[in-house]
Amino acid sequence: MVDGVPFATNWSFHNWNPQDGYTNQIGLATIKNIQFVNKEDSFYAQPDGAGEVAMPGE
Incomplete structure (x- = not known):
């Protein structure tokens, strides 16, 4: 838990x-030092030239 929010850390x-679904394990990761940060709204602004990419089949 980080500030009351559950996070998967392993x-x-x-x-x-498509035929077999999940197969052999190829890696592991551990997520550490999770922190919430405050950012200005401009941090989330869409960059110039960026656009939406449609999901396959849409």
């Missing part, structure tokens, strides 16, 4: 394919 990464 991750595993697996290969996946």
Whole structure:
């Protein structure tokens, strides 16, 4: 928990394919030192030239 918000801190990464779904594990990660920070609204502004990318099939 970070400031009362649950976070997954131990991750595993697996290969996946449509036929078998998840298969062999290919990696592990541990997330540490999670902090909430305050940013100015301009931090989240869309950069010049950025655009929305549609999901496949949409």
